[in-house]
Amino acid sequence: MKMVSAVIKPFKLDDVREALSEIGVQGITVTEVKGFGRQKGHTELYRGAEYVVDFLPKVRVDAAVSSDIVEQVVEAISSAAQTGKIGDGKIFVTSIEQVVRIRTGETGTEAL
C-alpha cells in the first residue's frame, strides 16, 4: 500500500480529482498548503511597505492506494496537474504500514 501525496496548483484540483476517479481511486484527502520549490517569490507593497510573497498557495492531495496501481495513479495526477509552467508541483510516494477503516474495522488493502 502506498501513500501518493501530490502538491499541485489549486485550480488543478478538479482535474486531478476527475482523473483519479476515472482510474478507480475511491477516496482522497485535500489540504490547503503554502509552499515554494525552485520557483522563487516576489515582492509586493502594502500601504507603501514592501513585503516578500515567498509562500504560494498550493493544494495537497493525499491518496492511499494499493501498490499495483501506483504508477497509474502517479501518471494520472501528473497529466491532470501539469500546465508546463513553473510551479506545477511535485508528487511524493511513500509506503504505508497499515490502513484501518474506522467504521468497520477492516484493515490492509480491504480498507483502501
Place this chain on the structure above:
Amino acid sequence: MEELLNSTAADVTQLKYALDTFYFLVCGALVMWMAAGFAMLEAGLVRAKNTTEILTKNIALYAISCIMYLVCGYAIMYGGEYLLSGITGDGFTGAEEPATYAPSADFFFQVVFVATAMSIVSGAVAERMKLWAFLAFAVVMTGFIYPMEGSWTWGGNAVFGMYNLGDLGFSDFAGSGIVHMAGAAAALAGVLVLGARKGKYTKDGGVAAIPGANLPLATLGTFVLWLGWFGFNGGSVLATSDVENSNAVAVVFMNTNAAAAGGVVAALITARMLFGKADLTMALNGALAGLVAITAEPSTPTALQATLFGAIGGVLVVFSILSLDKMKIDDPVGAISVHGVVGLLGLLLVPVTNDGSSFSGQIIGALTIFGWVFVTSMIVWLAIKAVMGVRVSEEEEYEGVDISECGMEAYPEFTSAK
C-alpha cells in the same frame, strides 16, 4: 373660521416639531451605525490574532461614551445638570421659547458624535495596547476632554474665559475639527506613549508590511461609515421641516457623497502612481478622507467643489500615511492621517466657500482643539501608563491580544471542551 385657522396653524407647528425630532433621531441612529462601520473597518485591517480585542474595544467604547456623556459630558458641553437630571421631556408645550425638536433627541444626536470621536483612537493604538488601559482613557476622553473642547465650539462658551471661537470666525459644521481632528489628537498622544508594533520598523530604516486579515470586512466597514456619514453631516443641519432647511439637507447629502467619491478616486490614482498597483486599503482611507474633508462645511460648496475637496483629502491622506511611517509613528489603520491631517484640511477649506468664517478663525480653532486634546490626552495616557501600563508584553503581542486581553480567538479552530 379663525378658530379653524388657528388650530391648523397649531397642528402644523406640532408637525414641524415632530418631523424635526424624527429627522434628528434617524440621523442620530445613522451616526450610531458608524460605530459598526469603525468596528468592521478596524477588524479588517488588523491581524486575525488581534480581531476579538479590537471588536471588544469598539463596542465597549461606544457604550462608555454613551454613559459618560450622560453622566457629565453633556452637562460640561452644553450646560444643564449632571446625569441629565435636568433634561425636560417636552421642549415645546408651555415653553417660553419652544424648542423645534425634543430635548432628548438633542442628547441622542450629540452622544453618538462623542462615540465617533472616541472610536478614532482605537484603530491607531491597535494590536499592542492593553484593553483596560484604553477603556480607562475612554472614560476621561468622553466624560471630560471632548466635552470641554465641545463647549468652546458648539457649546459657544469662551475658552477658559479668554476668547470666543465663534466670535473669531471659527466654523465647523459637523465636526472635522471638533470630532475628527480631536479624536486624532488623542490618538496621536496615545501612539507616541505606546510605541510602534514590534517588527514594524526595522533598524535600517525600513518599514515592514503588516497586512490586515480581512479586506472584505474593511470594505464593508467603509461603506457602512459612508452611509452613516449622511446622518453625521445631514443631521447637523438640525432641522428639515421647512423649505430652506430641507434644501440644505439635500445639498449636504449630495456633497457628502460627492466628497467621498472624490476621495476614493484620488487616493486610488495616487496609490497607483506611487506603488504601481491599486491599493484597496488606500482607496478605503481615501473615501473616509473625502468624508472628513467635507464635514466642516458640506452645505455651501457646489457638488463639483465638494468632489474636489474630497479629492484633495484623498491625495493628502496617502502622503500622510507614508509620512507617518517615515517618522516611525505606527498607525495600523491610518486614523491619524484620515481624521487628523484631513480634519485640519477640512477646517481650512471652510473659508473657501463660506464667507462667515475666516482662515485665522479656523487656525485658532484648530490650535485650540488640537492643543487642548493632545496635551490633556498625553497627561492621561502617561498617568495610565504609570498606574497600570498601556502596552502588552512582547510575548502577549506576539501571541496576539485576543488571547492575552480577551482569552478568545476571533476565528477559533481546534478548540475542544474539557
